[in-house]
Amino acid sequence: MFSETRYAMNGDLRVAYRASREGPRDIVLVPGWFSTCEDTPEQPPLRGWIEAMTSLGRLIFFDQPGTGQSDPVTSGALPTLEQWADSITAVLDELGSCEAVLLAVPGAVATGALFAATHPSRTTALVVLEGYANPMVERTDGPTPEQFLAALVAIWGTGEFQHVMNPDMPWNEEIRAASARYERLAASPGTVALMMPLLAEMDVRALLPTVRVPTLVLHHTDDAFIPPEWGKDVADRIPDAKYVELPGRNVNHFVDPWRASFQEIAEFLTGQQAAVADDRVLATVLFTDIVDSTRRAAQMGDRDWHALLDAHDAVVRAQLTRFRGREVNTSGDGFLAMFDGPQRAIRCAMAIRDAVQSLGIQVRAGLHTGECEIRGDDIGGIAVHIGARVSALAGPNDVLVSSTLRDLVIGSGLEFEDRGTHELKGVPGEWRLSAVASG
Numbered sequence: 291m292f293s294e295t296r297y298a299m300n301g302d303l304r305v306a307y308r309a310s311r312e313g314p315r316d317i318v319l320v321p322g323w324f325s326t327c328e329d330t331p332e333q334p335p336l337r338g339w340i341e342a343m344t345s346l347g348r349l350i351f352f353d354q355p356g357t358g359q360s361d362p363v364t365s366g367a368l369p370t371l372e373q374w375a376d377s378i379t380a381v382l383d384e385l386g387s388c389e390a391v392l393l394a395v396p397g398a399v400a401t402g403a404l405f406a407a408t409h410p411s412r413t414t415a416l417v418v419l420e421g422y423a424n425p426m427v428e429r430t431d432g433p434t435p436e437q438f439l440a441a442l443v444a445i446w447g448t449g450e451f452q453h454v455m456n457p458d459m460p461w462n463e464e465i466r467a468a469s470a471r472y473e474r475l476a477a478s479p480g481t482v483a484l485m486m487p488l489l490a491e492m493d494v495r496a497l498l499p500t501v502r503v504p505t506l507v508l509h510h511t512d513d514a515f516i517p518p519e520w521g522k523d524v525a526d527r528i529p530d531a532k533y534v535e536l537p538g539r540n541v542n543h544f545v546d547p548w549r550a551s552f553q554e555i556a557e558f559l560t561g562q563q564a565a566v567a568d569d570r571v572l573a574t575v576l577f578t579d580i581v582d583s584t585r586r587a588a589q590m591g592d593r594d595w596h597a598l599l600d601a602h603d604a605v606v607r608a609q610l611t612r613f614r615g616r617e618v619n620t621s622g623d624g625f626l627a628m629f630d631g632p633q634r635a636i637r638c639a640m641a642i643r644d645a646v647q648s649l650g651i652q653v654r655a656g657l658h659t660g661e662c663e664i665r666g667d668d669i670g671g672i673a674v675h676i677g678a679r680v681s682a683l684a685g686p687n688d689v690l691v692s693s694t695l696r697d698l699v700i701g702s703g704l705e706f707e708d709r710g711t712h713e714l715k716g717v718p719g720e721w722r723l724s725a726v727a728s729g
Contacts, residue, residue: 291344291718292331295359298352298377298384305377306359307352309385310340315347315414315559316390318378320405322397323489324482326358326475327351334468334572334698335452335459337661339544342552346559350390352381354401356485357477368488375404382412389414391559396420396516396541399524400494407500415504416528417555419543420513422520423495423527435490439483446479455515456540458547460572464632464659464698471697498527505531506558508551510538532558574635574659574695575674576615577681578606578642579624581652598649599623605645613638618669626677628669632659632698636726639689656681658692672717679714680723689726696724 291311297304308327330351331340343349354374356363363369378401382390389412394402399421406413445451449470453461477485505528509521518535525533536550543551556562580586580602587595606625610617613634615627629635639655646653658680660673676692684690696706706724714721 292351295328296384298380300355300373300377300380303355303361303373305352305355305361305380307350307381307384309350310344310348313344313347316350316382316385316387317343317347318350318352318381318390318392320378320392320394320398320402321352321354321357322395322399322401323486324357324473324476325351325353326472327353328359329472329475332694333472334659334661335465335545337572338546339548339552341661342548343555346556347391348387350381350385350387352377353476356481358475362481363485368485371400371404371492371494374401375408377401378405379409379412388412391415391417393417393555394419394421395543396422397489399423400492400497403494403497403501403528406503406505407497410503413503415506415559416501417558418505418507418521418524419551420509420516420521420541421507421524422516423498423524424493424520435487439486439490442486443479443483446477446482447474449473452545456542456545458538458540459542459545462631465572467698467700495523495527498524499529501528501531504558506555507531507533508543508554509533509535510540510543511535512537512539513541514539515541571662571664572659573628573630573662573669573673574632574657575662575669575677576627576629576635576639576655576657577624577677578627578639578653578655579622579681580646581654581686583623586651598651601649602646602651605649606642609638609641609645612641618667626669626674628662632657632695633702633704635659636689636691636695636699636704640726643687643689652686654681654684654686655689656684656691657689657695659695659698676714676717676721679717680721683709683712683723684725687728691724691726693722693724 292308295306295308306327353360355361355369391414392402406416449466452469507521507525509518525531534554610627615629615638618626635657658677662669662673663671680690705727707727709723709725711720711722
């Protein structure tokens with residue numbers, strides 16, 4: 291869906307970027323603070339929002355110099371606001387894009403506004419998410435910038451900062467681990483300490499009245515980090531800007547709940563309210579089935595085979611209950627189940643594999659983590675197709691997992707055996723699979 295990470299030249303600095311396939315418009319996510327375009331499209335909490343945004347056009351992620359996969363900076367040569375705005379130019383030029391919508395995330399209003407004001411002919415629209423124009427150092431309530439920076443550096447790389455910033459976002463150990471990986475790829479704690487003071491002192495209030503492109507400012511009503519009056523101030527300073535306040539406490543608009551924000555963006559850009567499914571959830575899917583079942587059924591006869599199936603089903607359901615899995619459906623000798631935790635799903639598959647051996651049978655299992663569509667009692671979507679394809683490649687007693695799932699359980703103590711790269715029928719790209727070690 292997204293290109294590999296590539297580079298555009300901003301002077302003598304390399305700016306890393308990734309882009310989805312082309313669409314009716316280009317949409318550049320202007321990063322604030324710290325980002326990693328290498329990992330962003332694969333972040334589980336962002337997948338629903340990314341899929342929705344790519345329905346509106348080509349979505350472009352990039353990393354500013356000093357963060358992510360772009361060239362580093364040093365204390366003697368910190369990036370300037372002008373360099374940050376020039377990064378947008380560099381990426382658009384590299385992609386051959388004449389103009390784009392700028393999506394300015396928290397901390398990126400200055401960059402987006404400077405580009406929009408300087409290059410109005412290349413700016414289709416400016417969308418500001420949880421924006422502020424006045425320096426953070428002017429804030430009189432809450433922690434001082436120094437206190438905030440010390441706390442941020444102390445927990446950077448653990449993922450917990452994402453939880454603090456986005457209290458309404460669903461949270462579990464798998465999301466924490468993915469968020470921690472994102473932080474570590476975005477910047478080291480030392481880089482955070484180096485660049486945050488620059489970001490805290492940035493003041494663009496005088497710049498905003500020069501923005502003449504269509505502008506939408508979205509803000510959450512109960513954001514404790516960036517108060518809504520700061521967002522309203524941004525809208526008031528940009529001529530004819532539209533300000534919309536939405537319920538919620540999150541700093542970010544691209545993690546759950548993101549649909550109300552997306553619909554405002556879609557209507558602003560297209561003139562039409564987008565239809566967004568509210569029935570998607572991140573889950574780990576597990577497929578199991580009995581090895582060589584057709585031959586065994588023929589040998590045993592219908593009566594004994596059905597008795598064995600009943601015993602098998604009872605074992606599987608007992609383990610699903612134990613590991614908080616939800617049975618979705620059964621098909622002959624196979625089960626499809628879903629879990630809200632990847633590690634629990636894997637351990638359930640291992641428990642099923644071990645338990646059915648007392649019945650004289652073997653099972654194989656395939657697992658994948660991704661966004662699933664809830665269809666009443668059933669589930670669908672590409673994640674289910676991938677899980678089924680992974681299961682089809684499993685051998686007797688195998689618990690086979692996708693690389694997506696394996697990455698989410700790093701640190702769990704589970705060990706894996708590499709099973710190489712495979713093409714999954716009907717699924718784009720190549721997939722590296724691993725089997726849970728039986729030892």
